Every structure is written in structure tokens, then in C-alpha cells.
Amino acid sequence: MPYLNGHQPALTEEQKQFWLEHGYVKIPKCFTREASDGFTHSIWARLGADPNDKSTWPTEKINMPGHTVVSCKEFAPKAWAAMCELVGGEDKVADFCKDWKDGFIPNFGKPEYSPDDDLDLRTLDNWHNDGDWFVHFLDSPEQALLVIPLFSDIKPKGGGTVLCTDGVGLVARLLHERTDGTLPNLMPRGTPDLPKDHPDRRRIWNTWVRDPSLTRDESFCEATGEVGDVYLLHPFMLHSASRNLRRDIRVITNPPVSLKEPFNYDGKNPNLVEQKTLRDLGRPEGMPEWKIMSPRERLVPDRIKIQQEMKRREMENLKTQGVAVTALEGARELGNDYPS
Numbered sequence: 001m002p003y004l005n006g007h008q009p010a011l012t013e014e015q016k017q018f019w020l021e022h023g024y025v026k027i028p029k030c031f032t033r034e035a036s037d038g039f040t041h042s043i044w045a046r047l048g049a050d051p052n053d054k055s056t057w058p059t060e061k062i063n064m065p066g067h068t069v070v071s072c073k074e075f076a077p078k079a080w081a082a083m084c085e086l087v088g089g090e091d092k093v094a095d096f097c098k099d100w101k102d103g104f105i106p107n108f109g110k111p112e113y114s115p116d117d118d119l120d121l122r123t124l125d126n127w128h129n130d131g132d133w134f135v136h137f138l139d140s141p142e143q144a145l146l147v148i149p150l151f152s153d154i155k156p157k158g159g160g161t162v163l164c165t166d167g168v169g170l171v172a173r174l175l176h177e178r179t180d181g182t183l184p185n186l187m188p189r190g191t192p193d194l195p196k197d198h199p200d201r202r203r204i205w206n207t208w209v210r211d212p213s214l215t216r217d218e219s220f221c222e223a224t225g226e227v228g229d230v231y232l233l234h235p236f237m238l239h240s241a242s243r244n245l246r247r248d249i250r251v252i253t254n255p256p257v258s259l260k261e262p263f264n265y266d267g268k269n270p271n272l273v274e275q276k277t278l279r280d281l282g283r284p285e286g287m288p289e290w291k292i293m294s295p296r297e298r299l300v301p302d303r304i305k306i307q308q309e310m311k312r313r314e315m316e317n318l319k320t321q322g323v324a325v326t327a328l329e330g331a332r333e334l335g336n337d338y339p340s
Contacts, residue, residue, distance in 0.1 A: 167238025
């Protein structure tokens with residue numbers, strides 16, 4: 001079996017087969033609780049909330065801005081090794097996304113929620129696949145993996161991201177058909193010019209997810225686990241924020257993984273992400289004839305301006321409370337070259 005960059009493969013054969021079947025893999029115990037506590041140490045001060053007083057908690061989910069970054073390879077070496085194996089090696093990963101930032105995504109739930117409430121995963125309304133900062137094509141390198149590190153323990157009904165594994169093939173087939181860029185972006189936040197009822201916006205995913213002829217019941221799962229676990233998802237994975245019915249604080253991040261070059265579907269030595277895409281397209285042998293027909297584009301999503309203002313307010317909160325933004329050794333100030 002060939003090794004990557006001179007190291008033993010990070011994924012077992014069982015994990016690789018699970019990836020090819022389901023489009024994701026869970027890597028347990030990638031970083032310690034101590035490291036997690038250091039990285040998240042200022043989260044409550046930044047939010048201006050009291051962890052022991054739920055009346056001060058925001059409602060319901062927040063995408064916080066980043067202040068500092070840490071090397072993924074040093075912070076979560078098991079996750080880094082698995083990420084590199086999925087995309088074909090460390091040398092394939094763009095240099096600017098080898099760090100993880102403290103742009104946390106806490107999910108607090110709502111006061112009216114109860115753990116006894118039913119949770120019908122199909123009825124969630126936040127279904128999407130990530131990447132609101134570029135025009136999507138089948139081979140787009142900007143979002144090569146979706147990564148979900150867990151900075152809190154997450155139990156069922158605890159707000160864990162919900163996955164729809166059948167969505168990988170649905171998105172792949174749509175992008176395979178639209179080589180001319182007629183989908184400006186698969187993420188609605190990146191297409192402010194489209195009206196809310198435009199068929200290319202989010203409702204296309206909600207329609208897919210709610211159709212049992214397209215998505216099987218067994219294709220839905222919650223990303224639960226313990227602090228230090230990391231989920232690695234195919235870039236076409238449909239997923240949704242969930243309802244935190246337990247109201248135990250749920251904290252994750254979504255650090256991007258970009259490649260230096262687009263994915264290659266000629267079938268010659270495909271990496272595991274390419275293999276999964278080709279498999280779900282029914283072309284495991286490769287598609288040497290496939291190509292895009294319009295220029296690649298980068299976008300500036302509205303959330304950038306929103307998070308700039310959030311960051312200003314967080315800095316004021318930290319200064320008022322005299323709290324350092326991080327207690328993690330090795331964390332560095334976020335640079336301008338970190339991706340959106």
C-alpha cells in the first residue's frame with residue numbers, strides 16, 4: 001500500500017470504505033479537552049454572555065468571527081493526516097488553509113425547546129453545501145472538504161450538524177450537468193442578486209431532502225461526539241444546522257480545506273474525494289471528457305461585513321472584561337490571507 005509523504009496511511013481500510021459509501025468519516029480524539037479549553041477560553045467574554053445564565057445566551061446559532069489561528073497539523077495531527085489522505089497528500093493542500101481559526105459556531109437552542117420534543121431531520125430548513133465565496137463547478141478546489149471539529153460534547157438532539165449523505169450524489173449530478181456556470185453559486189448567501197423564490201436558491205436542497213424518493217431515511221445522521229472528535233465530509237455533502245433541543249452549549253468550527261489545483265476526474269490515480277464523486281456519478285472509471293465551460297469566479301459574501309462588525313464588538317467585550325482572546329499556546333493572530 002503506498003504511503004503519503006512517507007507516512008503510514010491515516011485511514012483504515014474500513015474508514016476508506018465507509019467514506020466511499022457515505023461521503024464522510026469521523027476521526028475520534030484528534031485534540032485534547034485541555035487544548036480545546038485553551039482555544040475556546042474567551043468565547044463567553046466575546047459573546048458578552050454568562051455560561052451559567054441561559055437568559056443571557058444569544059438565540060439561536062451564531063457564526064462568530066475569527067481572531068487567532070493555530071496550525072491544524074500541530075493542534076489536531078490525526079485529523080490533519082486524514083484530511084491529507086482524502087485529498088491525495090499534504091502537497092495538494094493550499095498553504096493558506098493549513099490553519100484553523102477561532103471562528104466558533106455555537107448553537108444555544110431556544111428557551112422554548114425541550115429534549116422531549118420530536119426532531120424530524122427532514123423538516124430542517126438550513127440545507128446546503130458549503131462554499132459561499134466562489135462559483136461552484138464539479139471540480140472546484142476552493143472547498144475540497146468540509147471539516148467539523150467538536151469543541152463541546154454533542155449528544156443526540158444537542159444541535160449537532162445534520163448530514164444527508166444521499167445529497168453528495170444529487171449535488172454531483174447537478175454540477176455535472178451545469179458546466180456553463182448557470183448556477184452562480186450553490187450557496188444562497190453568495191447570490192444576493194437572486195430573489196428568494198429563485199429555484200437556484202436554497203429551496204432546491206429543501207425539496208431534495210424532503211423527497212423520500214431522492215433521500216433515504218437512513219442517509220440522515222447527526223454529527224454527535226465528544227470534544228476532540230473531527231468529522232471530515234465530502235464537499236458536496238448536504239447538511240443543515242439542527243435544533244439544539246437539549247440546550248447544552250454546542251460549539252464547532254468549519255475550517256476550509258482548499259486545494260492548489262482543481263479536482264481531476266480523468267480516472268488516473270484519483271484521490272478518495274474524487275473516487276466518491278465518480279462513484280456517485282456512476283462513472284468510477286473516470287470522465288476524461290468532462291470540462292467546465294465558463295471562467296471560475298470568487299465572490300464576497302455579505303457575511304464578511306457582518307462578521308467585521310461582530311469582531312469589533314467582541315474586541316470591546318474582551319477589553320472591558322480584561323480577557324485575553326486565547327489561552328492556547330501556539331495560537332497566532334489571524335492574518336489577511338486566511339480564506340473567508
